Amino acid sequence: MTARRRENPEARMPLMEHLRELRGRLTKAMIALILGGVVGYFVYDIVWEILKAPYCSLPESEAVDPEGCSLIVTGPFDAFFVAFKVWAFVGALVSAPFWLYQLWAFVAPALHNREKKYAFIFAPLAGLLFIGGAVLAYFVTSLALTMLFGFLPEDALTFLTIGEYLDYMVVMMGMFGLGFVLPLLVALLNIAGILPHAAIAKWRRVIIFASFAVAAIITPAEPISMLALAVPLVILFELAELFAFLNDRRKRREDPYAGLDDDEISELDEELSPLEDTEAGPETGKRT
Template sequence: MFVGQTSRRPARDPEGRMPLMDHLRELRTRMVKALIGLALGIGAGFVVFEPVWAFLQTPYCALPQSAQLDSDECRLIFTGVFDAFFLQFKVAVIVGILVSCPVWLWQIWQFVTPALQGRERWYSVAFMGAAIPLFTAGAALAYLISELALRVMFSFAPEGADALITITNYLSYMLTIMLVFGAAFVLPLFVVLLNLMGVLPHDLIAKWRRVVFFVAFAFSAIVTPADPLTMVVLGSSIIVLFEAAELVAYINDRRRAATTFDDVGDDEISPLPDDASAGELSGDDAAPPRNR
């Protein structure tokens, strides 16, 4: 390096363009930072395992069937040597993903945002801002109805049968319904996003309304455990949220239509564009010269 020469990183292209190798290096850097945040979150998950597991157990422990094995306390069993370890590991991973979501979401955003335009950035921010509370609301609803759903399922057991539920089976059940409800609550948000982008008009949404209702309950029957209450609640929630998304699409289409020539009366001629002025017409639109 010559004397007085300084090494500087090349300025980033304002449009987000860079060579392929630079893209790969940045992707590697973002992934490393996201994984470090996730690892720290998983470590915190091991620390708070006991209160988190007690929280997940609460719906089951409220049932009379939870007191088994000649004990009045809530009991869950395990049958495998590694079941107890995998239980803590799964809970720690879930807690780690939730705790570290600001870190890895920020890394994803920093990698993707240079390629987005102004309107696209606004759409992505609005989507994430609405998706997180919707997912949380769906998971919370699943947690709230889990006790009643377990009561319904246990009511089918014949007299004298004992419910010896394993810890892995119960954790899988709770995670399944919470993740499914959370994801299902986010699905109608895609309808709103596509409508805002002009891809999915309200007329098309209304046309396929009955099909959506059928698919909602079919989807609920497939992805939920064999529980009629959970299926009905999930299907009904999807329909309610879909109707809310359809209402937003209807209002957006009406607003979009109203902003076009909203100052022009029914008996008036629509104005020319701003860049068109009198005397600038050419070709077929130009008036022919008058013969004297």
């Protein structure tokens, strides 16, 4: 053990030290994002072809030209903004392990050993859930666009700008990914003791309604995307509630008073202790 650790066994830091640490972590994360954006610059054409594929899969009757892949540009800066968004999108994905580690390194000293163990499990799981949500949004997009464009008259042409389409794809993939991670945050809050299972069960109907409401807000005005997001959200929240139930039951077995609030009175044994028994009054027939 180092001398610094012996002097400060709880690894406490003043506020200014925390702010300096946060600034250093954010700086490193920004450098990682910039370097990831450089990678995005070199793979821009490949990534754009992948992002454009759902639009290219639309029926010919719903595209601008018979080839089905025409996106128009309406301003001189559209090309640069589209390229910049793709660079940033790739940069965030490529550098995700590094900037997630910076976030973890800032938060980890405040966690207990058990919480750190769970975090090592949940961090990769969060990444998998985010990727799963983004992939689902990618495949749902073509179905959603087909339904939306299906309301057009037969003689209408689909003039979709390149910026609008890219924004639509990034928002859909990002919102689906974040939506899939939210139930995991509920489980983490339960592990930390902030959100007990009783509170989750009490608000179950509100959570289900909110899942459909949020899905309807962040997805286009058609049922396919809404159901594709809302139904997995409800299932994941139910799994998070089941985890919270099992975790709270385990805590109660290990510590029967773990679920009590600070101002709540615990249940006392009704039987008299030996000292109380010997000091009972004469009316009980016991020795005083």
